[in-house]
Amino acid sequence: MSVWSRISNALQGERLNREIDEELQSHIEEAIASGRDPGEARRTFGSILRQREASHSIRAAGWLESLLSDVRFGWRQLCRNKVTSAAAVLSLALAIGSCVAAFRLIDALLWRPLPISGPSKLYVLSRKMTGLYGRPVEDGYWATPDFKLMRDAVKDQADLIAISDADRTDVTWSTGDDMEKAHVVYASGNMFPLFGLEPAFGRLLAPADDRAAGVAPYAVLSWDYWNHRFGRDPHVLGRSLHIGDQTFEIVGVGPRDFTGTEKGTVTDIFLPLSMSSFATQDRMDWHRIFLMLKPGVNPATTLEPIRQHLSAVNRAFGKACSTCYRGETKASIERFLNQTLVFHPAGAGISELQKDYRRLLGVLGLLVALVLIIACVNVANMMTAQAAARAHEMALRISIGAGRRRLVQLILSQSALLALLASVLGAFFAVWSAPFVLSLVNPPDNPARLALPADWRVLLFGFGLIVVVVLLLGLLPALRASAVRPVVALKGGEDPHSPRRLMRGAVALQVAFCLLVLFLSSLFVTSFRRLENRPLGFSTDRLLLLATVAGKGQLPVIWNQTAEALRAAPGVDSVAISGWPLLGRIKINSDISINGAPPSPTPAFFLNVSPGWLSTMKIPLVSGVDFRPEDTSPGAAIVNETFVKTYFPGQDPIGRTFERGANQPLNKIVGVTPDVPDHDLREPNRAVFYAPFNAIDDRSAPGVVEFATFTIHTEASKPLALAGSLRQLIAQRHNGLRVSNVTTQLDLVRDQTIRERLIATLAAFFAAVALLLAGIGLYAVLNYSVLQRRREIGIRMAIGSTRAGIARLVTLDVVRMIALGGCAGVALGFGAVRYVESLFYQVKATDADMIALPVCALGLTALVATLPAVLRALRTDPTKTLRAE
């Protein structure tokens, strides 16, 4: 009660005074009424004012009253300089909003624990080994039989859970419906119980669903999918779901928050692990393995023995494969078996998105932090200038008895006011910008999705940020102001240079950080430009790609007939078929054996293509000829130049043969093409061979093709316009072929550079903001210093200083500070670059233009920012200035 009444009394100070006066007045009246002499009564009572003051301080919270008056005073100060205050609030809002948005993204993707029980006890298993080309790689995917052995081996200390990554799969909700895409995850039945999850509805998958392959055709929908696909229809239970030739029954809906373990992707449908055809294959590494420690088990002491135990089981499993190492040398078998198991904490989930974007988000965090510091320094400079202008006032306050603590409070409350205003605006910015940046992360047809709640984590971060900003803004000016020596200040003799010295230091800091931001952004922008302009070696113009599936497979002849039908459609120029499109992120390698020798240590990648595919893609032949319609795979092959260099160095490859593994059928090279990037723009070219689309099996019978992509060159410049009619044309043939995805070759190329485009866009944006803020800061500091020194400038002019001399006087310090800051910035840049080099493409920090560009931009900004102040100094009229003094 007491604290609240004191606070409420403080908020209503005037009313409190009136009440106290009234009570004291009534006391005197009582005294008079009881027969005392009025004059004597008043005299004994003493000064009412003093009584009231004494009483007031007891009944009202004094700290709050002084704070309120400080805030009121600060508000009046802000209102007095409307333009500067607005600029300060806006720049701070942008910086704070960006920081909060960056935090929301980083937290959501990398730090926020999964909504499961005991996320801190969850680990993910991966193995370090020597990969292709002798590079160390870390593989996080496992075969189901291996998983089962390992699960049983450690079942007393820990539970192993198998969860596949979400695969964007074609699903059909009833036989008549069109196919649609859904993110499907296969999970072992112990996942839901071990994660402590309860169904929102129906039941979840259970360990019983794992008991044998193919016995549990049940599906669980995620709450999110149930919500947006079915509008929370309770009748969804029992409905059939078709995936390929399998039919599943919906048995339940998962809990509301749980969207799977793969951060960045929202799982739509959970299926039992045992229902995947991969689950019985010994050599198919397709799902992740999570490890959940049993309750009460100490991770520090148990993890290592578990790891060693699992290592042994895994090695035995690898060794047991009899068919795996046909024709391989002992060394290469040993290289494969030499795997080191590692655990990573997985409480925050695990995903490729995390891996791809960890560095990028780190850079983003650095950029926004730098922009925040630059903005804070700007505003602190503004406040220092104001505080310097108020030196007399401060001195006066101190000499009439204001405590220094009170002065610090006065200035801090002003900076808190600024920070609060800015954070309100910044909150709006963060609400908008975090989802916006997230929407740029993945291709538009498969966007990254993350829960971005504004919960206590975000609020706590925001609050901490405000405290930091208030301190950054106010502490220096506050300490300066409270260090005022009243005698000196009131005499007007305080060192006029001291606030400028502080501000010049701030300029150097600002320039250093600004240059760092510019430097990084120029690296990212150049990197993106080079990647985007990498010569492709094939055409992207008017190429429509229809990814098509054929259930259990269809003979090549059917595929060719369909291609023929497409060719006859209006608006179609040419049609070819390939296994998958170039740069479609699919890569499959194959061993290469020459003349029956053991496979070469470097494998090659391959792609099945129909005759005419090369010409449709506008890939020329260096030598030899294209496939003929009767060519088969195995049988003929066309190879790229790297393939020739790798396997037939210095020889004419036409007519030579190779096998895909020891003792496999021969492939005769009929043509050679130039290198083209086949699955990743960032990687150097690999050895690639093209095989004919017509596959045959061991007995020369045609094999079936389950999926392929029609590559269609259209006459019109907008290939997607034809997609609908061609899709229908394929469906109408009723030959089992269905289009599962439509895209263009141009989009595939664009999708390759999404991450680089994103970081380049963000970096360029923050570079512009940083440059603008630094320019404003520089202008303000110089302008202030010219105003402060106008008497000195006047005198110098009066005694005959030249214009050049004046200009030098005004700018010399600042130029020095810019140079100092610039050097520091370049040094910081070189330090920072080491951590982000993996994001660059063919760009080095030491390239001369990478440094020259930011330095020029900064120099130009500095020039523009200093010009007004220099002109003002030169226009000083000595007679006027000196008379005014």
Place this chain on the structure above:
Amino acid sequence: MAKTDSLQGSLDLLVLKILSRRPRLHGYAIMAAIATTSAEVLRAEEGSLYPALYRMEEAGWIRAEWIKKDTGRRARIYELTAAGKKQLVAEESRWQSVSLAINRVLREA
């Protein structure tokens, strides 16, 4: 004669005691009551009475209320709260022990 100084530290006790016997008094009445019951020996000064009243109010020992007087003016009257009653017991026993101790010193020194 003993004036304010003799009340040092015991003004709270007196006010609480007066209010426990006669609830709902205003400031002047409390002052007058202290004077009359002590046979004009003790006198609470206005300068210390009101701050003390406000302090005890903030501490939650007494509760204040505005009433209308016959003259049409308002007066602020005070009464004891439950916490005040407890405080009174504590202060009384403290006073007893202190005065006992002082008496013993006066007797035996």
